[in-house]
Amino acid sequence: MSHFELTAQLEREEYRILNAIEVSMRKFEWVPMKNITFYSRLDAERVQFWLDKVHKRDLILRHSGGLKNEGYALNSKGYDLLAARALAEEDVVLSIGNSLGVGKESDVYQGIGPGDEFLALKFHRIGRTSFRNIKAKRDYVAGKFHTSWLYMSRVSATREAGHLKRLNEVGADVPVLRGHNRHVVVMKQYDGQEIQEFDDVDDAQGVFEQVVRNVKKCYQEARLIHCDLCEYNIIYTRDKHVVIIDWPQAVATDHPNARLLLRRDVENVCRYFGRLGVEADPDAVTAEITGPGAGHAFKGAPREC
Ligand SMILES: Nc1ncnc2c1ncn2[C@@H]1O[C@H](COP(=O)(O)OP(=O)(O)O)[C@@H](O)[C@H]1O
Ligand SMILES: [Mg+2]
Structure with missing residues (x-):
């Protein structure tokens, strides 16, 4: 199964690390350690320990390209888990299961919502194609790419959720919107x-x-x-x-x-x-x-x- 099984396994500190990196990625291509320490409000000595842990789980990228550019960035898996956790905390999604489809710019997974309703969770992945192409040069460009991947995927999901809301209001035959967080749109699943x-x-x-x-x-x-x-x-x-x-x-x-x-x-x-x-x-x-x-x-x- 998918990486969403991790949602329940991650410790609070690991989410804090991911959150701190997410916040700082608005400003930094590679988030410096001191920002992670500041925003995570974790004990400075423990930050490295938790950073290593989320890095081992393959949720962040580490960049060590000279002093100026040293730091960390979320990868898409890390971003997925932040969104999945938020949706779970809001009781929009109770669990996430198999893939329903891989689009050009999205991954769609089946989920279960309150009342055992089947859901479709659409994870927007803008720029994924270019990400695949640059994997070899990952250390050099991934941070820059990822900042915009994150931002553009979130914008895309926000737009889709807004449109669905409006379309639901007029009763058009489009997916019923159940929720939205970051780059994820949650809809009713159709058989x-x-x-x-x-x-x-x-x-x-x-x-x-x-x-x-x-x-x-x-x-x-x-x-x-x-x-x-x-x-x-x-x-x-x-x-x-x-x-x-x-x-x-x-x-x-x-x-x-x-x-x-x-x-x-x-x-x-x-x-x-x-x-x-x-x-x-x-x-x-x-x-x-x-x-x-x-x-x-x-x-x-x-x-x-
Ligand atoms: N609400 C839904 N119920 C069932 N399947 C869905 C739903 N939304 C998307 N899918 C599946 O996921 C695929 C990709 O979704 P789509 O919104 O078209 O994204 P993309 O922009 O990647 O094409 C669809 O072609 C469909 O097979
Ligand atoms: Mg499509």
Whole structure:
């Protein structure tokens, strides 16, 4: 199983060390020992002992590149554990289990929440690809990279959580948000698969209409455009519902490129459903989404002017 088993094993002092490094990483590429001592409020003689311990657990990176650049930085595992612990303390998540999926910029794990609810925990990992490429030069660049990895991953998760909240309020078919901490978004888990995994879909026309109705709701009521809508970001559930996932990059409908971005989403959806035999004109669908009121585009009725 994953590194989350460690969440329960870590001692209070180890979390203090991780926290102290996290705080100081706002200012330092490599956090000097004296800052860790200051922020952890641990006995100065004991700091090295606890630092070695978290280093052995592979939760931090140590850099010893000359006096000026000597110090420590969190790695993604250390950051994961800080978030996991905070979510556990808030009673949002009771336990974390297997991987549900590895995206380009995320790792999604299954979790259990209060009332035995199944959860999906999305750990944002912005810049991970570049991290892999620079592993060999780790000591030299990892700190710098990691500062921005941390920051960008947190920003991405915060944005996604904000969008989901807004979309939940209007009742769109998107994941129900259960919590958020640092770079992690906690949602309800849906029992289904990305729609691209299906060779064939019963009633493709009906599913397509569900998607468009939702895009319209998001646009008109939450004033949001997804901006990465495609068959990989639509879950089709066992009970035949669509859930539109993956919202960090969404933009408001007053974005200068809103029309273009919406149009691209619509084209992706039309292209995918076209392969399943659904005939749809992206112009008409875009007009339906941006048009006034609850439309009747699928009911055969002519649209009013
Ligand atoms: N709420 C959820 N319920 C079930 N599976 C999910 C959920 N959210 C994400 N997943 C799974 O994790 C994968 C990656 O999530 P996604 O939000 O698309 O992240 P990425 O930006 O990395 O593509 C999805 O394709 C899906 O298989
Ligand atoms: Mg995705």
